[in-house]
Amino acid sequence: MAAQLELVAGSYEQITFGYQVKTGENEWTAKADFTHHAHTASITAVAASERFVVTGSKDETIQLYDMKKRTEHGALLHHEGTITCLEFSGTSHLLSGGEDGLLCVWSTKTWECMKTIRAHKGHVTSLSVHPSGKLALSVGADKTLRTWNLINGRSAFIKNIKHNAHIVRWSPDGDRFVVVVNDKIDIYKLETASVTGTITNPKRISSVKFLNNSILVVAGDDETVRFCDVGKAKWVCEFKAHETRYVF
Template identity: 25%
Template sequence: MKVKVLSRNPDDYVRETKLDIQRVPRNYDPSLHPFEVPREYTRALNATKLERVFAKPFLASLDGHRDGVNCMAKHPKSLSTMLSGSCDGELKVWNLTKRECVRTLQAHEGFVRGMVVRFCGTSFFTVGDDKTIKQWKMETPGYGEEEEPLNTILGKSVFTSIDHHQKEGVFVTCGQQVDIWDEQRSSPIRSFSWGVDSFSCVRFNPVETELLASCASDRSIVLYDMREATPLKKVIMNMRSNTLCWNPMEAYNFTCSNEDYNLYTYDMRYLDKPFTVHMDHVSAVLDVDYSPTGKEFVSASFDKTIRIFPKDSGHSREVYHTKRMQHVISIKWSSDNKYILSASDEMNIRLWKANAAEKLGLVRQTVLFLSFTSSVRTSSNLQVPGIKSNVMKERWISEQCRMLTINR
């Protein structure tokens, strides 16, 4: 009689140290798991459906403007502070935590074309159709004090955009040309032009802080270096670009929003063709802003929608829209990577989640200390002798009586 004995080498199963993971024997033969792929597909599909069920991206609407909101600006030091400018020249400072306006001032006559907060957060700059650049205090004036700008510069033409240097007291504006200004002077320290009628947007590079880029009316994107006397490079596209935004983590990459319903991501070292073409919008794209991580960006379009794109993907992962929201003119991604702010021409600013299904708010203590449950249960359920248990009970009763006497 032949007997087959099961044997194994214990060295293959015994851990070398107690920190090693226990080895679990598994048989990966597909014949033993005939429905593995359909089962995993069903699980993934159910998880996706549940995520869509719990997706509630819209958080709040900030009302108060009496005309369409044309531009917005983030505060570099405060997550809860945001500025907005409207088409009637009115500027509002918002507290996003309380979701209310904390300050209102008449900044310009006509449109507020652009605004930016100084890198230290103590003041902010605005430009408008009245050909002026104004610097304002971030602090609200005291009771009875008039709202007056710290400094006013009168230009020769209308300014369409403004941005501030990340480390120095220098800012840049664009209109008929690109001008670089020192905060202490009333005339530009340097001006750039490349045979272009006008510029619609200009942005400093947040990493390589001496570089900047602009969108021009002749369908071109022009790159500059503050240290040079002439522009660096120029790329001409099929249709005009409205705005652009630099990637905050990848110094050479930027994304521009175009009139041909697409967005284009370029590497400034290779401007022959775009790095990625981002499609899905069905009308002109008006604004774009990157997340602080640099992995995603959000776009605002004339088709009344907001779309979130991964930086390497040609299609959006999320689209936000409401029945009342009209053409979205400006868009911002909050500095904590959790919220998106959109401004549209029906006078509203809307607050959205960056991740539609993410649960926000305070964590309940039952969830926060869930990891302590097992250790607490072990310590509270220790078995003790009956005599010791009675002594502990008497001590607890006497302690309660003592506390009751003290509280009286």
Template identity: 30%
Template sequence: MEIIVGSYEGLLMGYSIKSGTKTVQNCRSIPTFIDKSHSYSVKCIDVSSNNIMATGGIDEVINIVDLNKRISIGSLVKHESEITSLKFLNTSYLYACGMDGNISIWNLNNWNCEKVLLAHQGPISSIAIHYSGKLMLSIGQDKKLITWNLTQQKKAFVTNLDKNYDQVIWSIGGSYYALFSSQYLQIYQLETASLYLSLKFGHKATTLCFIEDDLLLIAIEKGFLKLYNLSKKCTLAKFNTKQNRVKQIILVNENIISSTSSVCYQPLTPSNQSLDISRKYCRNFDTGLNNNIKHKIIITASSDGTIKLFDLDLFKLKLEQLLVIDTSCRITCMAISNSKKHHYEDNSLIRENIVNNNIIDSEESITPDDKLIVNKKLKKSI
């Protein structure tokens, strides 16, 4: 598994995660690349199932990289303002939206822009594609939620919202979708298109992630995570990640990384402090979860520059830290891929890639002179 993060400084950084099944020492990170492909802050990243990476930023450019071959495919230019969200549809299309209110559709076979959807009267905050590949949601600062029919590439219907939201997210199984902002959360059922749940946060929230179809993690200020059950409509637990401001949470597919149940170590806090159980609603630790699926591996990225890998035990409601990566940059977005580590046989290729601002691969194959060049580029960029 490879973790890729974008930064406020315009850098892209990759880290390969190696995990074992017996000793914690086998769980480690290896820097794989650094790339300065954007002039300004990187706003969004997405990786397709065949490891094609798309990144968008304030510079209005979408950069495409083949993570398997470690080469830059090129840049896509269509929007007249910063790119705010990118989503791959299988290995066929890339959907991109921006502050100009438009959604561009790119064919991955020839990289032509097949269509531009005139979506919102104002900046688009977020787009989300349903796992069936037939529906897409978009929200904008015009207080509208648009449902798109992707088979016909046109609007299905438009919903007026009571306020602006920052993110729209589908649940794991696609039964729900969430509208999220720093103060409010609304959950809708897809089948009935009705409002299922409305929450107002007591503290400023930064992001959220579904880890089951009716179970989500909500990041709030000062690095806390709340585990919330939609069925029971209650908070099950509260965890302290000891990070500054969690910008993104990603649930790791068990097929990508080996089992870490025996690799867990050092709980973030003692067990009597790591939980904040709402006993009024969840007596006897009845979480309503499938106890056969106890562990979830999650990754958090924070604005303080740290990436953390956790094992979330859903049965015991414990969060244990597996790995910490300090990027020394202000992280803005994150994605993961299952690309295999690639080695260059000739270090001259790496020097050429550094000079040409192309992707840099595998720190293990970089000589001290190459590292000096990388450090100079980083200092100049920051």
């Protein structure tokens, strides 16, 4: 029997699209499910929980969409400047980063901003919440990698890096993380907070995703999707997937 997935995408045309994807044995099919046009500028960040879809935009707002009721759920206003990154921490909290250098923690029950952290000098480029929900990582335009204690909302560790990183991601088990700068991926071990390996993509990297604790999927400014073994810091597989750069 075919499984069914929900796919959500944001566009430069200010619209969020939702699709129901059926994964059959021989064929996958996608059917349009909903559209949400609440922004007045292009969408720059998307995140989803079990119930809600949130989108950030250059219009400085975070828009909420209730997947259960299939209705708009309002807007969050706190950042000054483009919303650059969004990520849920379980079902209880949402984290947002912005061009204003702020990292905000929102309650998904009341949608109130519970904590505002001055995270970076310059914009926050990426954030990632540890699987435990107790830590978060952020990178910004000030060439720093910062670890945050989400229990008290304070900085736990700051590491200076030579360049402006644009992606940071925890592994599913939370024992390592990766930091992306242009075409390079640095692999860190949490226990030592040190780089255990580095791998270089032929082109600038636009997106990464852990399939499991060992395999990282990488896409960038060429037509190829590549798979990296982060334990060995080696490419293990690749395939041509599209005609232009890819984001997932």
